[in-house]
Amino acid sequence: MSVKQNPEPWAIRLAQKIHRFGAMKASILFVIFTLLFTLLGSYLLRIAINDEADIEDFISAIFLTMLSAPWVLFFFSELVKQLEQSREHLKDVVAQLERLRAEDVLLHQTLQNNIKQLNHEIEQRKNAQLERESVFTDLEREIKDKSEKEQQALRLSTLLRSIIDASPDLIYYRNEEGQFAGCNRVAEQMTGKTEQELIGLTPHQVFEEELARQVVASDHEVLEKNISTTEELWLRFADGKRRNFEMRKVPFFGADNKRLGLLAFGRDVTERKQAENAVAKASKDKTAFIATISHELRTPLNGIVGLSRMLRDTKLTNEQFAWVSTIYASGITLGNIFNDIIDLDRLDRDKLELSLKTISLKDFTSELSSIIELLTDDKGLQFEAVLSEPLPVLIEADGTRLRQILWNLLFNAVKFTQKGKVSLHIEAEKIDSNTSMVSFKVCDTGVGIPQAELSKIFAMYYQVNLPEHQSATGTGIGLAICQQMVSLMNGEISVSSVVGEGTCFTVKLPLAISKRPIQVEELQVTGLQILLVEDIELNVMVAKALLEKLEQHVDVAMTGTEAINMARNKQYDLILLDIQLPDMNGFEVANVLHEESLVEQTSIVALTANVIKTRQEYLDNGMDDVIAKPVKKSRIIEVFNALFAEQPSKPYQPVEEPKCDKLxxxxxxxxxxxxxxxxxxxxxxxxxxxxxxxxxxxxxxxxxxxxxxxxxxxxxxxxxxxxxxxxxxxxxxxxxxxxxxxxxxxxxxxxxxxxxxxxxxxxxxxxxxxxxxxxxxxxxx
Structure with missing residues (x-):
């Protein structure tokens, strides 16, 4: 915006012109002009007064003019000079004013901006004030809520502390430095120190040194690996009593995920430990009892079965053969009942295992039927075994377990059938090229089972209530064991029955079709030098007679010491070693024989009535195989063929094993x-x-x-x-x-x-x- 300026005064303008023309020149012109003005003025005045002018008038005028002219000239010069200075000063003032005006404009603009900024800040401060008031309101509400929550947290903390103190478990926590930071009352009772006394102490200052080292070691593991641990510790209370605690230790962290230390929870398991020890001892005592009774029962049973089987092979009258057959069948029955008891113990200890072998279904059925027929003939019942083709010729199965399952079912069928027949029906359905679902169906025309009882008959020790057949009772464990064995074989067992008409049990097992040839059941090796180690005369008589009938040479040792001495003096092909001997057990005998290198070319086979152990346990103790009592001819042939059939008949010469055998x-x-x-x-x-x-x-x-x-x-x-x-x-x-x-x-x-x-x-x-x-x-x- 431009500002209109006022015109300068005439004096200023005159002074500017005189200054430009020159002061000296202007002074001379002024003197001349003044002189002329004086002359002219004097002349005109004189004419006006006297109508004539004298020269003296001119001279006086000139004299007066010349006399006053310097002073006038000086005054005039000074005036011009002062006016020029005033003009310059005025110019400076104008410039100053212009600068001030520009600064004023800038200041005005700045002031306007500041006013706007101030207005904006005022508006912001108003908003901030409103927000502050809102924040204060929220803060007051939060403080109120926090106060209520703190009160609630305090109540919960008090409650939690009461719960912790009331807990029967031992609870304490320690910081990163391993010092106690708190505990409950049980910990106070155990250490004999209050919580305040415990705070700041280390385990070495609280526990016995050995226990402290153990505690510190587990604490170190928790803190180093950031893991939880569980251990059992025997802790001594302040009163001197020792208690067994199951201690659980875990790291604990703060809200910022920073680890603060560890928590330890200990539960008193002394009673549980004592109960576990009692159970373990009872189980051990039961196992020892069964092992002992198995030996004691198997010994006479071995004689009954062995001698009756040998008697059946002699010339007997029909009546005598029937009597001997009954004795033989009774011995087999007793053996199978005893097997149920043994398997019951194994099931309790999870030691029941399957040993799969190649089995001919036809031969297996024929062998089983021959024994069942003895029982059915004795009761005047018919027995029928039906094999429905197509059936796999050979299967992979545990023949002993399968025989035991079917024996239980068939024996029950005979026991609960007074007239009519018992049947075994076998059929198979191919699942794939390697497996068949083989069904074994055992039916009878006996008393039957009420529908209400069908869901219970597989329970352990359960017996169907049949008042009219009280004589036909048993242990109540056979079917329960059958079910567990079938389950172990990945199969299923079912039952259907009609009271007064009969019962049918069906066992379905997925069995692998064997592609390996079945082991030949005929003995392929004779003339073996055998050392029979057995301390029971009856067992010696049965086993020796059977072995000699199989054309083997037999020496007998009645004690472990005698067996070791005989092995030192003679090289045997096979040692049949009883486990329970009067002076030492069979494992100790085998250990001595191995340590003295007496059996490098001799096989050792356990001959034992103790069927508690698995076959693998005997192998792990230096035996090459095991034969259970009562001794079966088929088992002897199986073991002898496995150990000796592939050996050359000439004297033993060490040969390098083929690579495939090593692998x-x-x-x-x-x-x-x-x-x-x-x-x-x-x-x-x-x-x-x-x-x-x-x-x-x-x-x-x-x-x-x-x-x-x-x-x-x-x-x-x-x-x-x-x-x-x-x-x-x-x-x-x-x-x-x-x-x-x-x-x-x-x-x-x-x-x-x-x-x-x-x-x-x-x-x-x-x-x-x-x-x-x-x-x-x-x-x-």
Whole structure:
């Protein structure tokens, strides 16, 4: 915006012109002009007064003018000078005013901006004030809520503290430095110190030194690995009493996820521990009782069955043959009832195992029928065995267990049938090229079972109430064991019945079709030098007669010491070794024989009435096989053929084993081939890879557990390794792990360290052979 300026005064303009023209020139002109004005004025005045002018008038005028002119000139000059200075000063003032005006404009603009900013800030402050008031309102509400929550938290904290103090469990917590930071009343009672006295103390200042080291070690594990641990500790209370506590320790963290220390919870399990020990002792006593009674019962039973079987092979009258057959069938019946009792104990200890072998259904049925016919003939009943074709010629099954299941069903059928017949009907339905669902149907025309009882008959010790057949009763465990055995075989058992008309039991089992030839049941080796170690005269008589009838040469030792001495003096092909001897047990005898290298070319077969142990347990104790009493001719032939049929008749000469035999001792090639055929190379390779990734951790845990002398942990971990190795066909690793898991072995602690070392070596070596084998299968394909 432009400002209109006022015109300058005339004096200023005149001074500017004089200044531009020059002061000297202007002064001369002024003097001249003044002189002329004076002359002219004097002349005109004189004319006006006298009508004439004198020269003196002019001279006086000139004189006066010349006299006043310098002063006028000086005044005029000074005036001009002052006016010029005033003009310059005025110019400076104008410039100053212009600058001030510009600054004023800028200041005005700034002021306007500041006013706007101030208005904006005022508006913001109003909004902020409103927000502040809102915040204060919310804060007041939050403070009120927080106060209420703090009151509630205080109440909950008090309640929680009351609960913790009222808890029968031992509770304490410690900080990162290992010092006690709090506890409950049980901990106070145990330590004999109040919570305030405990705070700041370490375990070494509270517990006995040995216990303190153990506590600190587990605490260190919790804090170092950020994991929870569980351990059992015997703690001594302030009153001197010791109690067993199951301690659970966990790390605990604050709201910012920063670890604050650890919490420990201890439950008094002294009574439970005592109960477990009592149960374990009772179980051990029961097992020992059954083992003892098995030996005591099997001994006379061996004589009854063995001698009656041998009598049946002699010339007898029909009446005598019937009597002997009844004795033989009764002995078999007693043996099967006793097997039920043994299997009941095994089921209690989870030691019932299956031993699959190649079985001919036709021969199996014929053998079973021959014994059942003795029972049915004795009661005047008919027996019928029907095999419905098509049936697989050979199957893979545990013949002993299958025979026991069917025997129980057939024996019950005969027992509860007064007239009519008992039948066994076998049929099969093919599932795939490798498996058939084989059905065994046992029917009778007996008294039948009421519908209300059908759902209960498989319960342990349950017996159907049949008042009119009180004589036909039993132990009540046969069907229960049958059901569990069928379940172990992945099958199912069912029953249907009509009172007064009869009962039918149906057992369906998925059985593998065997592609291997059945073992020849005829003895293929004779002339063996056999040492029979047995202390019961009756058993010696039966076994010796049977062996000599099979054309073998038999020497007898009645004690373990006698057997060792005879083995030192003569080389035997086979030692049949009873386990219970008067001076030492069979395992100790076998151990001595192995230590003295007396049986490098001799097989040792356990001959025992103690069927509590599994076959594998005998193998793990230096035996090559086991034959249970009463001795069966078929079992002797089976074992002798397995041990000697493939050996040359000439004197023994060491020969290098074929490579495949060595690999067969390390890997379960049959299982592996079956897995490859069933699930394919890729899945087998994946399974082996998973085992390879996990086995180092398994072995590390096993070694740590052994170092800590935790027997149960060692056995449990060995069981885990055994299962894992078995699933990928590592037979030797599985066998060693099975040795380690048998914690009830009498020399377990003496041997377990060697077994674990052997397991480490076998796992490393055999796993590589397994990987090579799988890779070779890929190449072959």
């Amino acid at each position: 067969d001792a390390i890997l379960d090639l049959d299982l592996l081939q079956m897995l490859v055929d069933t699930i394919g190379h890729e899945m087998v390779r994946t399974s082996v890879k998973v085992f390879q990734e996990n086995i180092p951790e398994y072995l590390e845990i096993l070694q740590l557990s052994l170092s800590a002398n935790e027997k149960d942990e060692v056995c449990g971990q060995a069981h885990k390794i055994k299962g894992a190795a078995g699933s990928v066909g590592l037979a030797r690793v599985q066998k060693i792990a099975n040795q380690i898991q048998q914690g009830d072995h009498p020399a377990w602690w003496q041997n377990v360290h060697d077994w674990v070392e052997e397991l480490h070596e076998a796992a490393n070596q055999d796993l590589q052979k397994l990987i090579n084998w799988v890779g070779q299968q890929d190449i072959d394909d």
